[in-house]
Amino acid sequence: MASRSSLSSSSSSFEPHSGVLLIRICDAQGISVPSEVDLPQPPPSLPLPNQRNRDSSSSRKQHWWLPYVVVEFDKNEIMVDALAGDTQNPIYQYRAPFDVSRSSDVSISIYLRPSPESRNTTSNNHSSTTRHADYFLGGVKLQPNFDSTRLDDQVLQITNGTGMMHVQLWYKPQQQAPPITFDSFDLLRVIGRGSFGKVYVVRKKDTNRIYAMKVLRKSRIISRSEVTHTMAEKTVLAQIRNPFVVPLKFAFQSPDKLYLVLAFINGGELFHHLQVQGRFDENRSRFYTAELLSALECLHDLNVVYRDLKPENILINQNGHIALCDFGLCKLNMTENERTNTFCGTPEYIAPELLLGHGYNDLIFPDDISDDISDDAKSLLHGLLTKDPERRLGNNGSADIKNHPFFSKHIDWDLLIQKKVQPPFKPNVENAYDTTNFDDEFTSEAPLESMVDESQISKTMQEQFAGFTYNPANDGVLGGSYKASSGGGGSSVTNHPHPHRW
Numbered sequence: 001m002a003s004r005s006s007l008s009s010s011s012s013s014f015e016p017h018s019g020v021l022l023i024r025i026c027d028a029q030g031i032s033v034p035s036e037v038d039l040p041q042p043p044p045s046l047p048l049p050n051q052r053n054r055d056s057s058s059s060r061k062q063h064w065w066l067p068y069v070v071v072e073f074d075k076n077e078i079m080v081d082a083l084a085g086d087t088q089n090p091i092y093q094y095r096a097p098f099d100v101s102r103s104s105d106v107s108i109s110i111y112l113r114p115s116p117e118s119r120n121t122t123s124n125n126h127s128s129t130t131r132h133a134d135y136f137l138g139g140v141k142l143q144p145n146f147d148s149t150r151l152d153d154q155v156l157q158i159t160n161g162t163g164m165m166h167v168q169l170w171y172k173p174q175q176q177a178p179p180i181t182f183d184s185f186d187l188l189r190v191i192g193r194g195s196f197g198k199v200y201v202v203r204k205k206d207t208n209r210i211y212a213m214k215v216l217r218k219s220r221i222i223s224r225s226e227v228t229h230t231m232a233e234k235t236v237l238a239q240i241r242n243p244f245v246v247p248l249k250f251a252f253q254s255p256d257k258l259y260l261v262l263a264f265i266n267g268g269e270l271f272h273h274l275q276v277q278g279r280f281d282e283n284r285s286r287f288y289t290a291e292l293l294s295a296l297e298c299l300h301d302l303n304v305v306y307r308d309l310k311p312e313n314i315l316i317n318q319n320g321h322i323a324l325c326d327f328g329l330c331k332l333n334m335t336e337n338e339r340t341n342t343f344c345g346t347p348e349y350i351a352p353e354l355l356l357g358h359g360y361n362d363l364i365f366p367d368d369i370s371d372d373i374s375d376d377a378k379s380l381l382h383g384l385l386t387k388d389p390e391r392r393l394g395n396n397g398s399a400d401i402k403n404h405p406f407f408s409k410h411i412d413w414d415l416l417i418q419k420k421v422q423p424p425f426k427p428n429v430e431n432a433y434d435t436t437n438f439d440d441e442f443t444s445e446a447p448l449e450s451m452v453d454e455s456q457i458s459k460t461m462q463e464q465f466a467g468f469t470y471n472p473a474n475d476g477v478l479g480g481s482y483k484a485s486s487g488g489g490g491s492s493v494t495n496h497p498h499p500h501r502w
Contacts, residue, residue, distance in 0.1 A: 016146035019173035025092040030163030074104035075263040097207040109139040180250045187447040210432045214260040233327040242298040244291045246325040251470035265323045267316035267427035268437030284424045305331040320423025380406040
């Protein structure tokens with residue numbers, strides 16, 4: 001089992017009351033731009049515009065050379081374009097409200113887009129055209145003070161870059177938080193569909209923050225005897241505090257459905273990016289694997305076995321960090337000496353001891369890739385793919401894996417858990433509600449939640465879902481059974497609201 005060091009550095013026994021954290025990005029000064037960036041000569045300086053629409057694509061194309069920032073609080077991310085200034089001294093003056101459901105750091109990363117001429121290039125590995133990565137210029141990280149309701153005004157040194165950034169925080173606790181219901185959200189787009197329901201991109205009406213909402217039909221869960229797994233998924237998501245796991249924001253229910261509201265991680269699945277690239281180089285593979293190991297350490301520390309690990313269940317956020325999702329098959333309360341024998345998961349990824357046949361043989365690397373893999377990587381794969389679990393690398397704990405030369409020569413685990421290791425790849429994301437990294441089979445579907453006839457679920461069956469309601473910042477405990485809301489149907493796509501300002 002893992003040590004407590006696998007928990008997020010921002011986790012705390014103290015959780016703030018329900019409320020809103022207002023984050024204002026004011027400006028930055030003294031930013032250094034990579035020498036290879038082809039800036040306009042001389043860089044123009046723009047006056048502060050009067051327009052309120054900060055998401056104008058035409059403005060973005062015209063002012064590509066102004067650095068933008070990605071603001072993250074509790075894995076909820078927004079992208080902010082500069083209003084004016086120049087490349088070294090951008091002006092933002094942008095305020096955004098974030099729902100507070102737990103203690104978390106505020107992370108602000110600064111990027112610069114490549115020039116329009118160099119933005120699209122043809123990859124040497126395949127004939128398709130790929131987007132040139134944005135340049136990382138540094139960032140700041142700060143911890144909000146949830147004990148104070150005063151304006152917190154800070155000028156912070158930019159790390160992994162040069163210059164200073166002016167940031168303001170203001171925490172506004174709610175005296176009496178209203179219950180979270182379906183009517184608290186607008187449906188924007190469908191991004192997934194499964195056996196029990198759909199997954200939507202939604203906007204919370206009071207703060208305009210974007211989330212993913214997983215909607216499950218109780219009747220289907222009951223008919224397939226999946227109540228235990230469903231409740232386990234909610235329980236794990238509510239407990240977990242790790243920077244590489246998709247967090248649960250809210251959970252609520254109606255007589256007919258369950259609703260899980262999660263952070264929307266819109267950089268796409270690891271599976272999608274692996275398909276595009278064909279294969280990752282060792283540096284990128286090591287980075288993803290190290291962050292994944294941190295997430296699994298945290299789960300094992302909570303006596304949870306994941307049981308459906310695959311690239312499709314690993315998401316990439318706007319900055320390039322991973323986020324493990326989909327906990328529907330996890331097993332709770334697994335102590336170190338216990339074993340689970342349930343045949344579950346995805347066939348292509350099931351562990352060898354669960355498959356028929358018990359023959360053992362050496363792992364052979366194909367000739368066409370053997371020369372591209374280092375000896376340390378081959379040793380790691382040999383150890384992890386040993387069919388006998390008693391001899392497999394990691395059988396004696398995650399420290400054996402972390403101390404393997406493939407990781408120990410390159411990874412500072414303390415920096416990694418603080419998300420201070422810069423990702424080797426940043427996905428192309430236009431804004432907080434961009435869904436271009438998801439399958440258009442789903443995103444082209446109208447975001448309409450189906451109405452269900454009057455519930456035929458008995459009181460006894462309803463009691464199986466007692467404790468599903470979850471709003472940690474509101475009351476600190478799991479709620480009871482469902483509370484019927486005034487809604488149950490969907491809503492049409494609405495226009496993105498104007499940004500807030502101070």
